Amino acid sequence: MLSSATVRSLLRRPSRTLLTILGIAIGVMALVTVGALAAQLRRVVSRSEAASQGVVLAFVAPEAFPRIEAQLPRLSKQLSRIPGVEGAVPEVVLPFHFGPAQRERFGPPQLIIGLPDRRAGLLNSTLSISTGSGPASGDERLVQVGSDFARSEDVGVGDVVSLYGSSYRVSGIYGQSFTVFDSAVFAPFEEAQRMVGQAVPAAARRRIRARDIATDFVLILKPGTDPSLVADRINLIDGFHATDPHRLNAGLETTARLFDSIIFGAALVALIIGALSVVNTMATAVRERTREIGIRKALGASDAAVLAEVMLESAAIGLLGGMVGLLGGAVLCAYLDARAAAAGSLQLFDLTPSLSLGALAFSTLLGAASGIAPAWGAARLNPTEALRRL
């Protein structure tokens, strides 16, 4: 498409062409960056939905901790009796560390997750070990970490991490799942219970035995069960609360849709700014080259040929603007992702091939469409009139 003649034609007024290309590039860069952010959000939403498929989390209210003492087996049975629930497995989730460092991060919090074997099995479809080895029963000093956690805390297989005053060796690192688990440490269930025991106030510590602690129960649903109904029933039990997964997913969907709207808005702004810029450039170019168009017509150029030549140039401006904008957007996404990773936050952008190709196609079509009016004017020029102009 970009023949050397088209490039030479564009380079007749290099600064004007460059400014027009930059105008489109800025619009495309905004489109690509916001689009990549939205794509990443959609990926996180879909992976999180998949990870929570078939389960409902029943959280234990902190004030209920003393009351559930020595009742884990009984509570598990009580929760398992809820219609549609196949089983209830206790788990322990607590923050990796307290204090400002936890709050400064962007993205999901860093967590320590203590999983009994049955719950660990449920995560196999979401998580898989990419380096090292997974949980091994019997060795309570081994932990596994998520990919974002490994990167932000700079730990690898064999390294030692300190969790609530005790040291644990990292046996494996999970591959990226784009879920909350990427920034988590997976510890043996009993060890996580001990950590919670240490974290509760001293006054309460005497009344709670570590082996009776659970922060939530994972309710495994029977196929076809409506998780909303199960969540409603959990909320009727004193000391428990559950979030309706449908409502949670709907909230995430709303956020994703909001980002889609932002993309549309960015695309619209790019459309208006870029289109006006190309229209202005091409109208000026046609005005400056009126005599040249007259010569082309004298040589036998049809209206369609002149139309195509001018539109080809404007499409080339759009394509070049798209390429520069895509490159700029990719660099910006990579830079912001690197900064986020250094700060221990999750990956923010997902610059997909379809988004990249879409942005290029969009900018090229925008360029071509913006050239229609000036091209039409050029095509309809009377050759004699055009040749008279100097």
Added chain:
Amino acid sequence: MIEFRDVVKVHAPKSPREVRALDGVSLTIPRAAFAAVVGECGAGTPTLLTIIGALDTATSGTVLVDGALLHTGSRRRMAQLRARRFGFIFQGFDLISSLTAWENVALAMRYAGTPAHEARRRAKELLADVGLDGRMDHLPGQLSGGQQQRVAIARALANRPTIVLADEPTGELDSTTAERIISLLQAANERYGVTMIVVTHNHELAQRCDPVIRLRDGRVVG
């Protein structure tokens, strides 16, 4: 053969700027002639050339080329006619500044529908014929006036036209270069049997032409 029968051309009719550029012109130019059109400024010579070259239409009267009415049909047909039957040489050379010498020549052939590779081959052949072997890839700005006019001649002959219209082809050239250009035009006329119609103020050039059509105030005066 070109025939004008009582051709009138009025620019900006019924307006304060109305100009009767051609006022009942009748003339005949035989096939393969080397004709000159001479006249002072405002005589109507450029208008005559644009009407013969199908760039413009007459207000009234009849224009025939080889017995067929010239100005009939759509804009597209007129464009095709210009591409296939006519060649144009302008006073100011008027090459496309962003195209190289061979691309300027090939462009005319591309408009006539010649395949790209064939257009390139013939363009280079024509440039060699006018003595520009070593200047094929030069842009117009890198060529002298005489060289640019030779490119323009090659471009005018590209589609093997039956009629070449030249508007002051030596107007911007020194006498030596002008002589060379006149020789090239004569050679093309003799070699290809092209009807050459030259608008000129150059007496030496006009003396070599037959017929010589003199215009004054839009009328043929001799």
